[in-house]
Amino acid sequence: MLEDLKQQVYEANMELPREGLVTYTWGNVSGIDRSRELFVIKPSGVDYESLTPEQLVVVDLNGEKVEGDLNPSSDTPTHLELYRAFPEVGGIVHTHSPWATSWAQAAKGIPCYGTTHADYFYGEIPCARSLTPEEIDQNYETNTGLVIAETFMGKNPMYVPGVLCANHGPFSWGRNAGEAVHNAVVLEEVAKMAYRTEHLKKSVEAASQDLQDKHFFRKHGEHAYYGQ
Numbered sequence: 001m002l003e004d005l006k007q008q009v010y011e012a013n014m015e016l017p018r019e020g021l022v023t024y025t026w027g028n029v030s031g032i033d034r035s036r037e038l039f040v041i042k043p044s045g046v047d048y049e050s051l052t053p054e055q056l057v058v059v060d061l062n063g064e065k066v067e068g069d070l071n072p073s074s075d076t077p078t079h080l081e082l083y084r085a086f087p088e089v090g091g092i093v094h095t096h097s098p099w100a101t102s103w104a105q106a107a108k109g110i111p112c113y114g115t116t117h118a119d120y121f122y123g124e125i126p127c128a129r130s131l132t133p134e135e136i137d138q139n140y141e142t143n144t145g146l147v148i149a150e151t152f153m154g155k156n157p158m159y160v161p162g163v164l165c166a167n168h169g170p171f172s173w174g175r176n177a178g179e180a181v182h183n184a185v186v187l188e189e190v191a192k193m194a195y196r197t198e199h200l201k202k203s204v205e206a207a208s209q210d211l212q213d214k215h216f217f218r219k220h221g222e223h224a225y226y227g228q
Ligand SMILES: O=C(CO)[C@@H](O)[C@@H](O)COP(=O)(O)O
Pocket: 025, 026, 027, 028, 042, 043, 044, 045, 046, 072, 073, 074, 075, 094
């Protein structure tokens, strides 16, 4: 079932090692069919070199496996909570890409220092709060998703299509799996640039709100004019 979605999600997964965002099996991509309320996700612990579209696992919005011989990603409950919380989201990525993970391990959000960031993320890329010992002990992956949703309470997740999980790593999303990977690549580049920016100038300030508004809204929303 969902052969086209499986192919899309497979291609999005395969972009992660190509873009240098995953080491070994440290990441996963999913994509959802909203009309059927089913999502497709990478199987857990399967090497990218041996991954095939047929191995992808289909899961429903109750978290039940609907199709697939293999166990879905161990992060499936996090993807599930994000699909529930963010109805506009069509694809989700988790990686341990080194620059974004460094910020996550420092439990620091990434300030918007320039237009590269502002073209994709409107304002700071936040770091979600640390989980409590109880939240880690019971339903850890579900709670990871709930804490991300909590971080975006009252905010538009399509304006900031990514987050850092404290002491863990980044999640990003988009309208589909391919866009979610695109945003994961940008998040990693922006994390690298922000780190270097802070090292070049200790008391660096965020880019002006005018510049952030200009760059985000020239690419997003009804007055966008970037591209064809
Ligand atoms: O976060 C982690 C491990 O810390 C996992 O996301 C990562 O290893 C990928 O797990 P899966 O192979 O998708 O189960």
